[in-house]
Amino acid sequence: MNENTQKLKALLQDAQHSGASEAKIISARDIVVDHHLADMCREPRCENYGLSKSCPPHVSGPTVFKQALEKFSQAVFFKIDVPSEILYSSERREVFQLLHEIASGIETSAVKMGFVDARAYAGGSCKKIFCHDHGECLALSEKGKCRNPQHARPSMSGFGVNVAKLFKTAGWKMNWTAHDTDSTETPMANVCGLVLIC
Numbered sequence: 455m456n457e458n459t460q461k462l463k464a465l466l467q468d469a470q471h472s473g474a475s476e477a478k479i480i481s482a483r484d485i486v487v488d489h490h491l492a493d494m495c496r497e498p499r500c501e502n503y504g505l506s507k508s509c510p511p512h513v514s515g516p517t518v519f520k521q522a523l524e525k526f527s528q529a530v531f532f533k534i535d536v537p538s539e540i541l542y543s544s545e546r547r548e549v550f551q552l553l554h555e556i557a558s559g560i561e562t563s564a565v566k567m568g569f570v571d572a573r574a575y576a577g578g579s580c581k582k583i584f585c586h587d588h589g590e591c592l593a594l595s596e597k598g599k600c601r602n603p604q605h606a607r608p609s610m611s612g613f614g615v616n617v618a619k620l621f622k623t624a625g626w627k628m629n630w631t632a633h634d635t636d637s638t639e640t641p642m643a644n645v646c647g648l649v650l651i652c
Contacts, residue, residue: 461567462528462651468563469532472556475644476626477532482650484623485529485615487520492614500611502579507593507600508608509579516614525571526650530560531620535629538643547586549645550578551605557647558605569651575615576647580606610648617646 455463462479469477495503495510502509514522534556536549557574564572581591584602592598600606610617621628621644629642 461564461569462530464567465530465560465563465649465651469530469556469560472559473534473552474532474556475535476624477530478624480529480531480620480623482523482526482529484620485523485648486619487516487523487614488616489516489614491616492516492612495611500579502582505594506579506581506585506591508606508612509581510612512594513608513612515612519613519615522573523650526573526652528651530564530649530651531624531646532556532560532648533621533626533644533646535642535644538629538641541643541645547583550576550583553577553645553647554580554583554605554607557607557649560647560649561607564649564651571652572649574607574647574649575610575613576607577610577617577645579609607647610646615648620646620648 466477466479492510492515494500500509504511506512534549534553540546540549554576557576561572561574580602584606585591588601593600618628629644
C-alpha cells in the first residue's frame with residue numbers, strides 16, 4: 455500500500471469515526487455537475503436562497519465548479535443514514551451540523567496530510583444550520599466574519615452536484631422516504647457530503 459493510499463484510507467476512517475454511516479473514495483471524474491439542479495435553488499425558490507455566503511446566488515455556481523474540478527483527481531464521498539422522521543423534526547439541525555462537521559473535519563485532516571487544496575461541501579444551508587438564531591449572515595452583510603468558519607461549508611446544491619449519480623457511483627442505495635408512510639419498517643433517509651482532493 456503506497457503512502458497516498460494509506461492517507462486516503464485514513465480519511466475514510468476519520469469520516470466513519472466522526473459519525474458517517476459510510477464513506478468512499480471516488481474519482482473526481484465521476485462527479486456530475488447539472489446546471490438544472492443548481493437552478494432549482496432559485497426556481498422553485500429555496501427558503502434559504504440568498505441568506506448566506508455559501509448558498510446561491512453568492513457562490514460561483516456550476517460552471518466555475520466544473521472548471522475547478524479539473525484540478526482534483528479524487529474525492530471523499532460520505533453519507534449519514536438517519537430515520538427519515540428526524541429530518542422532519544427539531545433534530546434535523548443537529549444532523550446537518552454533524553454533516554458539516556464531518557466534511558470540515560475531513561478537509562482539515564486532508565490538508566494536514568499534504569492535500570493542501572482539499573475542499574469540502576455538504577448538504578443544507580449553513581445559515582439555517584449554524585446561524586438560525588441570528589437575523590443575518592455576518593459574512594454576507596460584511597458586518598463581520600463568518601461565525602462558524604471551522605465547520606460551515608458550501609452547499610452542494612448551489613454547484614449543481616448530482617447527488618443521485620454520486621450514490622450510484624458509490625454503489626449505495628439513495629433513500630428519501632416521504633414523511634407519511636404505512637410501512638412497518640423505519641423509513642430511512644440520507645444526507646451527504648463531499649471533499650475534493652488533488
